[in-house]
Amino acid sequence: MELPDVQSSLPEVRINLTRVGVKNVQKLVEVARPGKRPVIFISNFDVFVDLPGSLKGANLSRNFEVIDDVLQQAIDGEVKVIEELCSAVARKLLDRHEYAERTEVRMQSQFMVRRETPISETSCHEVVNVHASAIAQRNDGSPIIRKSIGAEVTGMTACPCAQNIMKDHALHVLENLGVADDTINAFFEEVPMATHNQRGRGFLCIETDDDQH
Known part of the structure; x- marks a missing residue:
């Protein structure tokens, strides 16, 4: 059949x-x-x-x-x-x-x-x-x-948003302390800003x- x-x-x-x-x-x-x-x-x-x-x-x-x-x-x-x-x-x-x-x-x-x-x-x-x-x-x-x-x-990346917020905050603190602009720029060149990993x-x-x- x-x-x-x-x-x-x-x-x-x-x-x-x-x-x-x-x-x-x-x-x-x-x-x-x-x-x-x-x-x-x-x-x-x-x-x-x-x-x-x-x-x-x-x-x-x-x-x-x-x-x-x-x-x-x-x-x-x-x-x-x-x-x-x-x-x-x-x-x-x-x-x-x-x-x-x-x-x-x-x-x-x-x-x-x-x-x-x-x-x-x-x-x-x-x-x-x-x-x-x-x-x-x-x-x-x-x-x-x-x-x-x-x-x-x-891979792992560093969050740019948090890094820019920290840099902006640090900039205002240094300016209020009377730190010269050249010194502030040199500081940012040498010291990375804190952030979190992604x-x-x-x-x-x-x-x-x-x-x-």
């Missing part, structure tokens, strides 16, 4: 879905570097395809090995640029899911950077979150792909077209 393919049947309510897929697929990605040891990224992938209103479900919802196979094929080859890895996966997903007009791949990894502390010059490691993504849109056999690469770091997150992302055919 042949079981019905429910997911390929016509739904009663036809609604297009922009993202159907899986999240947090963990993979080990090795990025080659000429003349150096490869860089190892422990990466999490989010992979999506769109679902037309003519289908009740995407076959990837019951067939995770399709996504896993596409990821593994790309990773098993020589990876030189991680955003190109994402675009390769996005291309292959269009080939494997003929109903999809759009695919999306997101990759998030952690990268350790060796640094030195600014004052004591002590060697340490800093964690940088690396983000890459690719979006592929079907276009008469030659998909249009937009890819991006970015990094996110966490944790800051900086993120920089560059987006480009994928010109690979």
Whole structure:
């Protein structure tokens, strides 16, 4: 007895879905570097395809090995640029899911950077979150792909508002004490004003077209 393919049947309510897929697929990605040891990224992938209103479900919802196979094929080859890895996966997903007009791949990894502390010059490691993504849109056999690469770091900053308030207060106190302007300026050059620390997150992302055919 042949079981019905429910997911390929016509739904009663036809609604297009922009993202159907899986999240947090963990993979080990090795990025080659000429003349150096490869860089190892422990990466999490989010992979999506769109679902037309003519289908009740995407076959990837019951067939995770399709996504896993596409990821593994790309990773098993020589990876030189991680955003190109994402675009390769996005291309292959269009080939494997003929109903999809759009695919999306997101990759998030952690990268350790060796640094030195600014004052004591002590060697340490800093964690940088690396983000890459690719979006592929079907276009008469030659998909249009937009890819991006970015990094996110966490740092400490000194609050400028509190610092200016303290400086303004100190200025008025010194002026009331009759301190000369040259001495006041020299004081501010030598003595930093008290303030409080703030944790800051900086993120920089560059987006480009994928010109690979």
